[in-house]
Amino acid sequence: MKKLIPVLSEDEKKGMILYFTVYEKHAEEFTEKAFDRLKEHPVLGKLIRETPDENKKINRANEIQLQKDAIFESNWLPYIEFQVKQGIAFAKLGLDFKSWFEVLSLLRGFIVPHIHRDYENSNDFLAALNGMNQFMEIEMGIIGEAYMCQKEEIIQEDREKIKKLNDELEHKVITRTADLEAINKELDAFTYTVSHDLRVPLRAVNGYAEILNEDYGTKLDAEGKRIIQSIRYNTSRMGMLIDDLLSFSKLGKKEVKSYSIDMNELTQVALNEINSLVSHAAVIKVGKLHSVTGDYSLMRQVMFNLISNAIKYSSKNEEPCVEIESKEKDGEIIFSIRDNGVGFDMRYVDKLYGVFQRLHSQEEFEGTGVGLAIVNRIINKHKGRVWAEGKVNEGATFCFSLTK
Numbered sequence: 001m002k003k004l005i006p007v008l009s010e011d012e013k014k015g016m017i018l019y020f021t022v023y024e025k026h027a028e029e030f031t032e033k034a035f036d037r038l039k040e041h042p043v044l045g046k047l048i049r050e051t052p053d054e055n056k057k058i059n060r061a062n063e064i065q066l067q068k069d070a071i072f073e074s075n076w077l078p079y080i081e082f083q084v085k086q087g088i089a090f091a092k093l094g095l096d097f098k099s100w101f102e103v104l105s106l107l108r109g110f111i112v113p114h115i116h117r118d119y120e121n122s123n124d125f126l127a128a129l130n131g132m133n134q135f136m137e138i139e140m141g142i143i144g145e146a147y148m149c150q151k152e153e154i155i156q157e158d159r160e161k162i163k164k165l166n167d168e169l170e171h172k173v174i175t176r177t178a179d180l181e182a183i184n185k186e187l188d189a190f191t192y193t194v195s196h197d198l199r200v201p202l203r204a205v206n207g208y209a210e211i212l213n214e215d216y217g218t219k220l221d222a223e224g225k226r227i228i229q230s231i232r233y234n235t236s237r238m239g240m241l242i243d244d245l246l247s248f249s250k251l252g253k254k255e256v257k258s259y260s261i262d263m264n265e266l267t268q269v270a271l272n273e274i275n276s277l278v279s280h281a282a283v284i285k286v287g288k289l290h291s292v293t294g295d296y297s298l299m300r301q302v303m304f305n306l307i308s309n310a311i312k313y314s315s316k317n318e319e320p321c322v323e324i325e326s327k328e329k330d331g332e333i334i335f336s337i338r339d340n341g342v343g344f345d346m347r348y349v350d351k352l353y354g355v356f357q358r359l360h361s362q363e364e365f366e367g368t369g370v371g372l373a374i375v376n377r378i379i380n381k382h383k384g385r386v387w388a389e390g391k392v393n394e395g396a397t398f399c400f401s402l403t404k
Helices: 010-025 027-038 044-050 053-073 076-093 097-118 122-149 151-155 159-181 189-219 222-251 263-277 296-313 346-351 371-381
Strands: 259-261 283-286 292-294 321-329 332-339 385-390 396-403
Touching (some): 010 027, 010 097, 027 053, 053 076, 097 122, 122 189, 189 222, 263 283, 292 296, 296 371, 371 396
Parallel strands (some): 283 321
Antiparallel strands (some): 259 292, 321 332, 332 396, 385 396
């Protein structure tokens, strides 16, 4: 149990306190709404209907007090023990891990408007949001521990249910990302919040697949083992996608620090990093590049992403080649990264710089579909432009411009 006790910074504790202050004030309202929404749930609905109201109040008051002691007094162990016992009891009754995630998502939907209403100060609002999501992540970790104690029940769920949960999680990432595009840009932290919350159930899916492999691997045929490997591969890929999404979201809040940049030196730094991470046979030709004014770390990310893409998509050519050049035109410095790879159909050029937009399948070329979106956002923050040209099987050229 002690391994589940979180270690919080002062800012994290403050965020949880801000969240819990709102939660405690409206706990009865949240509980009534949750009970009303869950009354038809096959497991929770039955418990709600059959548990006397007085018992519900006593149990809820006890849980709230344990939460308060954990957050305010750092006395986490009693709350963790309470939640583990509760999780084991619900697991035995047939409540699956996905339902826990849905319940917390439901509560989050009730709580967020109250947090927004109670904290006009944006710093407190974002701190309370982060505090809420961190607390719920801890809660999911505790419930996950309870389910590990009852792994025999969990493992009995068939492969199709695990695959379906994996598909639903991937769909949830895409759907929530689309929703976040419409939210006020000043609340870009929502992207971080959603991505952060998905890590726990994602780790749970991967963990259950590993348990299934360890305990029943010898009993599964080749197809069963292949499916388990597919589940683990896709959870790993989804984790990478979440990491890229977090990087993308953080760009919205990052301040651009402008310095004079030697682009030849910066490009060499990016190439050294790529060469240390990826083995490739591409010939890289770098011309004399113009110096620019911009944020060094962000521009290094631009060159890293564009050169990496060029190397990746030219890798199937017998003699892969990447050319990096710059020129001055109409008051702009234009950079181009050209490759002799698979290219693309210009009819779909508008999709290139969108989040999760890919013109090639995962089987052809691995990736998350976020790299070019990051490039687009960085160049936009520098008041520049991005575009691309290409032909199928004849290579592609990716360009960006910065004001001189």
